[in-house]
Amino acid sequence: MLTLREHHLYIRCTMPLFTPQERSVAEALSELTHCNPFLRQRIAWEKQALGDEFVAADAVWIAPPGAEPDRPNLLALERRVTDLVHTVRQRLADGEKGSAADRRLYADLVLYHLYYRHQRSFVESILRSEGKGAARLEAPFYRTFAQELEDLLGPAGVPREGRLAPAHLFACFFQVRRAFHYIHRHILGRSMPAARLRARVWESIFTHDLRRFQTSLYDRLGDITTLVTGPSGTGKELVARAIGLSRYVPFQASSGAFEEHFQESFYPLNLSALSPTLIESELFGHRRGSFTGALTDRTGWLEICPPLGTVFLDEIGEIDLPIQVKLLRVLESRTFQRLGETGSEHRSRRFLGKAVAATNRDLAAEMARGAFRQDLYYRLCSDTIETPSLAERLDDDPAELGDLLTTLAARLVDPDDAPALASEVQAWVEENLGREYRWPGNVRELGQCLRNVLIRRDYRPAKVTAPSDPRRALAEEIARGDLSADEVLGRYCTLVYADAGSYQAAARRLGLDRRTVKAKVDPQRLENLRQSAPS
Numbered sequence: 001m002l003t004l005r006e007h008h009l010y011i012r013c014t015m016p017l018f019t020p021q022e023r024s025v026a027e028a029l030s031e032l033t034h035c036n037p038f039l040r041q042r043i044a045w046e047k048q049a050l051g052d053e054f055v056a057a058d059a060v061w062i063a064p065p066g067a068e069p070d071r072p073n074l075l076a077l078e079r080r081v082t083d084l085v086h087t088v089r090q091r092l093a094d095g096e097k098g099s100a101a102d103r104r105l106y107a108d109l110v111l112y113h114l115y116y117r118h119q120r121s122f123v124e125s126i127l128r129s130e131g132k133g134a135a136r137l138e139a140p141f142y143r144t145f146a147q148e149l150e151d152l153l154g155p156a157g158v159p160r161e162g163r164l165a166p167a168h169l170f171a172c173f174f175q176v177r178r179a180f181h182y183i184h185r186h187i188l189g190r191s192m193p194a195a196r197l198r199a200r201v202w203e204s205i206f207t208h209d210l211r212r213f214q215t216s217l218y219d220r221l222g223d224i225t226t227l228v229t230g231p232s233g234t235g236k237e238l239v240a241r242a243i244g245l246s247r248y249v250p251f252q253a254s255s256g257a258f259e260e261h262f263q264e265s266f267y268p269l270n271l272s273a274l275s276p277t278l279i280e281s282e283l284f285g286h287r288r289g290s291f292t293g294a295l296t297d298r299t300g301w302l303e304i305c306p307p308l309g310t311v312f313l314d315e316i317g318e319i320d321l322p323i324q325v326k327l328l329r330v331l332e333s334r335t336f337q338r339l340g341e342t343g344s345e346h347r348s349r350r351f352l353g354k355a356v357a358a359t360n361r362d363l364a365a366e367m368a369r370g371a372f373r374q375d376l377y378y379r380l381c382s383d384t385i386e387t388p389s390l391a392e393r394l395d396d397d398p399a400e401l402g403d404l405l406t407t408l409a410a411r412l413v414d415p416d417d418a419p420a421l422a423s424e425v426q427a428w429v430e431e432n433l434g435r436e437y438r439w440p441g442n443v444r445e446l447g448q449c450l451r452n453v454l455i456r457r458d459y460r461p462a463k464v465t466a467p468s469d470p471r472r473a474l475a476e477e478i479a480r481g482d483l484s485a486d487e488v489l490g491r492y493c494t495l496v497y498a499d500a501g502s503y504q505a506a507a508r509r510l511g512l513d514r515r516t517v518k519a520k521v522d523p524q525r526l527e528n529l530r531q532s533a534p535s
Contacts (some may be wrong), residue, residue: 013316017088017098017106029081030108033115034210038183038199041346045072049080075501078116085113085152092155095404103156107164110152115173116144122177129263138257142170146253163214171251171258172214178262179205179246184240188407191397193388200385201239205246218248222307222354225331227316227380229359230387233444236358237314241266242476243356244310265309265353267301272315280339283330285349290340302336305353317361317372318382320502328376331355371501390439390446398435401446402426408447412454425453433461470495470529493520 018026028048035042047054055072081514088106091098098106121141123433131139146166153160160166179202187198204226206213213221226243228236244266250259277291285300305311330336335348357380364393366372393400405422413421429437429449439445451461474491477483483491497506497517507514 005526014400015096015098015198017096017102019089022084022087024106025080026084026105026109029077029084029112032077033108033112036202036206036208037180038195038202038428046077050076066492069254074116080411081112081116083111085109088114089155097157103158106156107153107158111169113152114145114148114214115176119177122174123181125174127176127182129261136257137261139170139174139251140256142167142251142253142256145170163211166207167251167253167329168214171249172218174251174258175205175218175246175248179242182242182245186235189393189400189403191393193393193396194400195386197239197387201242204243204383204385219250222247222352224382225354225380226356226385228356228360228385228387229363230465231389231442232360232444234387234389235267235443236360236387239387240268240310240312240314240356240358244312245356247308247310247354249308255434260306260308262308265306267305268312269301270314272318276320276323277339279319279325283323283446284326284336285338287338287340290338294340297338300338301524302330302351302353303338303349305351307352309353311348311353311355313355313358314359315358317359317363321371321373321505322502324373324376328373328379331376333378337370361411366501369499369501370505371499372402390442394439394457404443404446405450408450412451421450423456423520425450428457428459430439432459437461489521490520493517494522494525494529497521499527 016023025048028045031045032042032049035045050073052075055075055076085106088109092106097103118141121139125137127141149160149164149166149169153164158164163169163172183198183201189195189199190489205221207217207221217384227242230236245262247262247265247512249262251257252259269282280286280289281294281298281300283300283302285298285303286294288294288297301311313327326336330351334351336351337348341347361372363372365378367374367377391405402422405425406418409418409421414417435482440461441448449459449461474488475497477491478488493506493510493512493516496509497503500506500509503514503518503521507517510517
């Protein structure tokens, strides 16, 4: 027989920690803690947690230019979770234990509560890190965070280890805060295409399962390459920056600082702006004397990039096949050699960071014509993001034009003057270009339009005419006898090289030496062919 006191203790230990209504709220908050905040599924969990307090007006999570506001639903959720955490914490202090499932649910509430309790300190750390000259990123509020975590989870008997280890949890919170910050900063707009793009970037950073990420994937996603595709001018580099600046950075409790300074770990490289030799030099580095102009040894970006850093390979569809082979080896084995290393100098170096690549080319078409390697493509496409055109975004929500103009204007004039300039440009666009203008240059063209209107109160879009078939044009000129034999060879070599994608492939088709093909290709005509090719 149990004594009365033992009976009361037994009742307390077996009583649930939550009432049915509290459990419904807690389960919704638990889902919100780990869901993709930019997907519409978030709305259902907010409705369940808030009931009549839910505000339907902010279903798409956006941030106005220059701000990341407190959404009404977020403020209400913070109050709800704070009250519920304190209520359950008191029950635990009074001896109630609940089930293991109850304690796990309570732990999720604590995570939600602590994240929002310290989010402003995380934001201040991000803004402070953007200042120049910071040797390392410190977080003096970590001790307060760790003590609060102990005070809240200790009575529940939840181990502070694994994904709930204080330093790891602190690093995860800082990563989540950075992801919000840079996704909102770099991916603007209220349209659904913009919202879906934010959701895709979030998944590239955390995967679709934040619990699994925090438990076992946080230090492994650097092995997965991200490929960003989309038309020119749609912000592919901004997407890459949002991903690169939002990687997991471990926190060292002993020193009170993060292991790496995330602001110094993004290395962009525009491959289309460089010759093949310079691409290899920039990526892999080189030894002195390995090519004309190589006067000293040079360390490439792949070697400089730290383990938590990101190398961004823009216009990857432009590189020659021999470089594609070397890049494939890097992505598969994480090893490479500097250009010109031979004999005793020859040694493997390691790339420890993450690679993000981008292209506006149709890589499937490039593979079909032998200009892009299939094995490299399949190494790149394990994580893909497609950036929408400006026309797609405006078709979904015309008001996005005003948002984008205000943001672009704020980069040129005083923030207080930006709304007036944006309104002026928007009025000019609607009067002179019309709402149906398709913006072939996308957001990049919109920025040029704003600058033109700012300076001259005028903007004249480039008149792009459909190019004639270069092969037919060459055949007609040959038939008329307008070209010399040398001009015929040069024009034909240029056409074949533009189609083959490399000097070696072009030489095989033409039955010529590679050096002859390279000498005959006309760089200006080649550039014109590439610009006129369908993207």
